[in-house]
Amino acid sequence: MRTIPFVKAHARGNDFLVIDEVHAKGQHVALAQKLCSRNTGIGADGIEFFERRDDGTIFLRLINADGSEAELSGNGTRCVAAWLAQSEGLGHITFGTHGGDRVCKLIERKGDEWWIESAMGVPRVMPRTIEIEGVDGPIEGAMINVGNPHFVLFPQNEDFSSHGMTWQQLGSKIAVDPLFRFGTNVEFVRVLGPDTIEFRIFERGCGPTTSSGTGTCASSTAAISLKGVERSLTAIAQGGPQTVVWPDNAAQMMLTGPAEIICQGTVEF
Numbered sequence: 001m002r003t004i005p006f007v008k009a010h011a012r013g014n015d016f017l018v019i020d021e022v023h024a025k026g027q028h029v030a031l032a033q034k035l036c037s038r039n040t041g042i043g044a045d046g047i048e049f050f051e052r053r054d055d056g057t058i059f060l061r062l063i064n065a066d067g068s069e070a071e072l073s074g075n076g077t078r079c080v081a082a083w084l085a086q087s088e089g090l091g092h093i094t095f096g097t098h099g100g101d102r103v104c105k106l107i108e109r110k111g112d113e114w115w116i117e118s119a120m121g122v123p124r125v126m127p128r129t130i131e132i133e134g135v136d137g138p139i140e141g142a143m144i145n146v147g148n149p150h151f152v153l154f155p156q157n158e159d160f161s162s163h164g165m166t167w168q169q170l171g172s173k174i175a176v177d178p179l180f181r182f183g184t185n186v187e188f189v190r191v192l193g194p195d196t197i198e199f200r201i202f203e204r205g206c207g208p209t210t211s212s213g214t215g216t217c218a219s220s221t222a223a224i225s226l227k228g229v230e231r232s233l234t235a236i237a238q239g240g241p242q243t244v245v246w247p248d249n250a251a252q253m254m255l256t257g258p259a260e261i262i263c264q265g266t267v268e269f
């Protein structure tokens, strides 16, 4: 048994444990499966392992709750930025991730919330109609890459159901279909107005969640590219809104939202 320090943070309810890489000792998967469990662990959607590099940057490895590794998380990155703002007074941080560099800038503190703008890279869009085993009929949408993979669809129904299934049921099928070699995150998007979308998220590696940074970017990319939504928009998930600005297709997408530190402590592992 050893004692591992952790921080728990969330961004619109999408919650993460933050642990220094020096404590992982190669046990990233086991740590994520144990500590992220809602009933038998601390509970989280994933763990951000951070490693301080000699050049002053910080490298983040994200392990989802089920132990699978993701290229990056938008909200997870912001949670680490919030922690470093709170604990070390840092206001501008470049993070390396397996999905590319992400730069976070502190905008302001409002009570317990740290408001942060993140440069999320240049999204790539591929409109696609897909067929999924066990789903009746083709599904129109888009494969979006924002450092990690997403499939975005536009359900007609107000409750986000589609193809005779709840969004949770349909998401669970799309996320693991062999069509997506490395699995995919799935977002269900409804356009509420010229600059507002609402969406639901079924995440690779943790299932339904209340918010997602990359999911916000993927949903916004699809809404801008395929539905003519404005390039400066509000994207509302169950956990609350975040704002997105995408000046043009070749530019980085800028994501702004809050993150809050919930607690810190140690855990025996």
Ligand SMILES: N[C@@H](CCC[C@H](N)C(=O)O)C(=O)O
Pocket (backbone or CB within 6 Å): 014, 046, 062, 064, 069, 070, 071, 072, 073, 074, 075, 076, 148, 149, 185, 203, 204, 205, 206, 211, 212, 213, 214, 215
């Ligand atoms: N919620 C995150 C995304 C986390 C990674 C995702 N589960 C994956 O496997 O790609 C976000 O805020 O971006």
